[in-house]
Amino acid sequence: MNEAARKQLKPTEWNVAFHDLASGFRQWRLWTALGYEDLRHAYRRTLLGLVWIGVSFGTFALVKILIFSGLNDQSTQLFSTWVVAGFLSWQFISATITSGANVFIASEGWIKGVRLPMSTYVYQNIFKIGLQDLISLVVAIALIVLFGYYNPIGILLSLVAIPMYVLTAVPVQLLLGMLCVFSRDLQQFINTGIRLLFFATPIIWMPAPNTVLAQVSYYNPFSYFLSLFRTPILEGVIPLDAILVWFFTTLTLWGVALFVFKSYRSQLAHWL
Amino acid sequence: MALLVANQLRVDFPVLRRGLGAVRHKRQPVDRKFVVDSHGKRAVRALDGVSFRLEAGDRLGLVGPNGAGKSTLLLTLAGILEPTAGSIESSGRIEALFNPRLGFKPEATGRRNIYLRGLVRGWDKRQIEAAMDDIIDFSELGDFIDMPLRSYSQGMAARLAFAASTAFAPDILLMDEWIGAGDKSFQAKAADRMNDFISSTGIVVIASHNENLLRGLCNKALRLENGQFVGYGDINEILEAK
Numbered sequence: 001m002n003e004a005a006r007k008q009l010k011p012t013e014w015n016v017a018f019h020d021l022a023s024g025f026r027q028w029r030l031w032t033a034l035g036y037e038d039l040r041h042a043y044r045r046t047l048l049g050l051v052w053i054g055v056s057f058g059t060f061a062l063v064k065i066l067i068f069s070g071l072n073d074q075s076t077q078l079f080s081t082w083v084v085a086g087f088l089s090w091q092f093i094s095a096t097i098t099s100g101a102n103v104f105i106a107s108e109g110w111i112k113g114v115r116l117p118m119s120t121y122v123y124q125n126i127f128k129i130g131l132q133d134l135i136s137l138v139v140a141i142a143l144i145v146l147f148g149y150y151n152p153i154g155i156l157l158s159l160v161a162i163p164m165y166v167l168t169a170v171p172v173q174l175l176l177g178m179l180c181v182f183s184r185d186l187q188q189f190i191n192t193g194i195r196l197l198f199f200a201t202p203i204i205w206m207p208a209p210n211t212v213l214a215q216v217s218y219y220n221p222f223s224y225f226l227s228l229f230r231t232p233i234l235e236g237v238i239p240l241d242a243i244l245v246w247f248f249t250t251l252t253l254w255g256v257a258l259f260v261f262k263s264y265r266s267q268l269a270h271w272l
Numbered sequence: 273m274a275l276l277v278a279n280q281l282r283v284d285f286p287v288l289r290r291g292l293g294a295v296r297h298k299r300q301p302v303d304r305k306f307v308v309d310s311h312g313k314r315a316v317r318a319l320d321g322v323s324f325r326l327e328a329g330d331r332l333g334l335v336g337p338n339g340a341g342k343s344t345l346l347l348t349l350a351g352i353l354e355p356t357a358g359s360i361e362s363s364g365r366i367e368a369l370f371n372p373r374l375g376f377k378p379e380a381t382g383r384r385n386i387y388l389r390g391l392v393r394g395w396d397k398r399q400i401e402a403a404m405d406d407i408i409d410f411s412e413l414g415d416f417i418d419m420p421l422r423s424y425s426q427g428m429a430a431r432l433a434f435a436a437s438t439a440f441a442p443d444i445l446l447m448d449e450w451i452g453a454g455d456k457s458f459q460a461k462a463a464d465r466m467n468d469f470i471s472s473t474g475i476v477v478i479a480s481h482n483e484n485l486l487r488g489l490c491n492k493a494l495r496l497e498n499g500q501f502v503g504y505g506d507i508n509e510i511l512e513a514k
Contacts, residue, residue, distance in 0.1 A: 029391055030388075040380075110375065112352060113375075115368070269347070270283075270286060
């Protein structure tokens, strides 16, 4: 091959980035297996094993209902569904963000030890979180049915939110994972911020019209992400504003994440 | 046909501020020149001016004191670190044998760990199945293969790692120090296997402080000092010319 031909074949940064995402995805056998093993490792040698995920979720949801239902005007039934559905969504969102910030840092040994597409670590992490939340989902639906305030078709409709969440989770993890490698303070900032956001998001409170909380809820993009999953269960429809916020947020995130990924992917190992 | 060509390789590591915004940085050496890279940022030049050409049958030994850049060079050849300048040309499947135990999952059985290891190395299901019996047999684990890895002794885990890592010879093999495992009797067996493995590999690049080992193994050598390329050529010449 002569010099000119080789130059032509030299892949652009964009091509390398897309190839990374695609070839990482194709290794689904690997990242599903590793994600599952991670999860099993977290609950190793326990009697209940992965059942702990459901037990833990159910307990927390019930305690939240018990404590906070008194502070809300709505019926306990409605509020229970509100909390359970919102808390489940939040569990996925917050885990995606906090572990996304750590996704490449935690994989340092792997990144420096074997050449795999960087996206593999993101897929593995999201798979693990998703699996965890699928277990919680079973408990959540059981609780919702038990409390009795739900729209039966809406429950099916709410499942549409799952692929939508995943489509957002990939660029979020890619972006935060990269940024946190270059600035470790950001990781701490995110961990702190996500705890605050829990209170600024309508999970344990319901926004009454014309209150400060209603304003907070209106301007908080997380409200809309929660709504994607929760509103169908309550009302039987997916709200249009939630779909729009999801669409434009996700599109923007993909754009920014891809740009950062193509620009700094090759530097990742140097900075770890 | 296996081929591995390095052309004026250079690798810089970023140097980060201390204090606010500082990042844990293990690679910061004390005796190396700091340089300013093209973006005006300070960097450590971990490797510079490395060129060589290896064809099928070549075995290259990397020599130099600790911190010379041997591991950095291996990481770069493996495609894990991107060179800051210069280029690598290669043909053939490259495999890095840096950490044979990387990716072992303690809760999974030995058998499943072999499967996972195969996936990490990009094998398909069929290839993994094909190698499975040989790996189990060689690791001498017997019925333990269906027990979780955490129930293994250190030696058993090391044997499994060794057997799984050396199941299929790649076209180009990169090694940071010689690997071996187990007790006296297994070590001899491992050494035989390693020699077979290496002789069926097209190109080998190995970093080691053991000059006798390198003399027995390699036909070429490359000397690095403080990240600088010092010399490259026939193994005996390079090892004599200190």
